[in-house]
Amino acid sequence: MSTFKHKPSTHGPSTEIVHSKPVSAKGFSALPVPVYRGSSTFFENTAAQRATVNPIGLDYSYGLHGNPTQYTLAKKLAEIEGATHTLVCPSGLTAIALVAQACLKSGDHWLIPENVYGPVQALARSLHADYGVEFSEYDPCDVDTVASALQSNTKLVWTEAPGSLTFEVPDLQAIVSLAKAHGARTGIDNTWAAGIAYKPFEHGFDFSVQALTKYQCGHADVLMGAVLSNNTKAFADLERRNRILGLGVSPADCDLILRGLLTLPLRYQRQAESGLVVAKALKQHPAVARVLHPEFPECPGHAFYKRDFNGFASVFSVILNAEYTDEQACAIIDRLELFKIAYSWGGPESLGLVVNIPDSRKRHLADANGQCGPILRLAIGLEDSADLIADLMQALDAATESQHP
Ligand SMILES: *Cc1c(COP(=O)(O)O)cnc(C)c1O
Numbered sequence: 317m318s319t320f321k322h323k324p325s326t327h328g329p330s331t332e333i334v335h336s337k338p339v340s341a342k343g344f345s346a347l348p349v350p351v352y353r354g355s356s357t358f359f360e361n362t363a364a365q366r367a368t369v370n371p372i373g374l375d376y377s378y379g380l381h382g383n384p385t386q387y388t389l390a391k392k393l394a395e396i397e398g399a400t401h402t403l404v405c406p407s408g409l410t411a412i413a414l415v416a417q418a419c420l421k422s423g424d425h426w427l428i429p430e431n432v433y434g435p436v437q438a439l440a441r442s443l444h445a446d447y448g449v450e451f452s453e454y455d456p457c458d459v460d461t462v463a464s465a466l467q468s469n470t471k472l473v474w475t476e477a478p479g480s481l482t483f484e485v486p487d488l489q490a491i492v493s494l495a496k497a498h499g500a501r502t503g504i505d506n507t508w509a510a511g512i513a514y515k516p517f518e519h520g521f522d523f524s525v526q527a528l529t530k531y532q533c534g535h536a537d538v539l540m541g542a543v544l545s546n547n548t549k550a551f552a553d554l555e556r557r558n559r560i561l562g563l564g565v566s567p568a569d570c571d572l573i574l575r576g577l578l579t580l581p582l583r584y585q586r587q588a589e590s591g592l593v594v595a596k597a598l599k600q601h602p603a604v605a606r607v608l609h610p611e612f613p614e615c616p617g618h619a620f621y622k623r624d625f626n627g628f629a630s631v632f633s634v635i636l637n638a639e640y641t642d643e644q645a646c647a648i649i650d651r652l653e654l655f656k657i658a659y660s661w662g663g664p665e666s667l668g669l670v671v672n673i674p675d676s677r678k679r680h681l682a683d684a685n686g687q688c689g690p691i692l693r694l695a696i697g698l699e700d701s702a703d704l705i706a707d708l709m710q711a712l713d714a715a716t717e718s719q720h721p
Contacts, residue, residue, distance in 0.1 A: 408539075415474075
């Protein structure tokens, strides 16, 4: 309820509407940060306008470069992960592309793991074909392949832990020290750990990337990414690239991520626990050859996971017995009632997909006969795990019955 005194104006009605002052926020205090919208952000005077040329910092010069909602999100992400700098950007993939473009120019070389998030391979191929940036892939389970792939022009070593779809955990400590000894910058896709379960800056990384789209959002309704760093020079290169490309994020989207962050640790842990219960139940099913989850000792790199991580996500993969076809794997996913068929993860609903990886990547995953069956990736949401298990069992039982009537 509000009552206002009417003051006759000397301006016309259109001027009055544009220039009337907002009410004071004095005396109002609450947890949420307001959604600060504004493309033009006003300067006190010309001197203040001319002074905002510093490319890094909390300057309010233009809406594209930041507002208090965005900077509050950036600050909280830095606090969670122990970084000194944060850049928020339109998606997780943008975040990775920015790191690559901040570190690499024509004639430079970078390393990516062969189990990297798929679109990063496309990025590497495109930077090579269009801009002459070289890249090599290494085996995340074999540090020697990192050592042998390093070249005199290697400027960036990219890592992901665990790897997309197959969840191998690399020896991050060894990779970082090899890269550092070589003078290359290092970056990690830390989406799986959500900035919580692995702390890249305690291990010497220059950049950490998170797809905020996943757990930080948590409600499957925003796309956003972040790059964190505590290397001021490296971050300045990143910030410059971001400005050149003219990237920005919506303050309303930042507000939704800020809201998601309040429950991030709770959701992450609950979904992780639930996911592990589901993963253990799946191991018992006769149609399942193997469950790829870093918590299990048979997961490649389990010892590194135990050494470096203090938590885990609720996304993992299941390898069916090699006697099952891709068609039967699709039928299992199609039979699920509670799982939606969709990309992404970290939201309230459980998701499932049949995923394809090249044969060359299956050598760490094959059974005793050297075979690897179809792979299902599951992302566990906030539902009750018993219901999810019952759903998966009915779908797997139906597949087993059709295989062994
Ligand atoms: C989803 C995801 C990304 C990309 O995030 P978007 O916001 O969807 O662009 C990057 N890395 C990993 C590991 C992801 O799961």
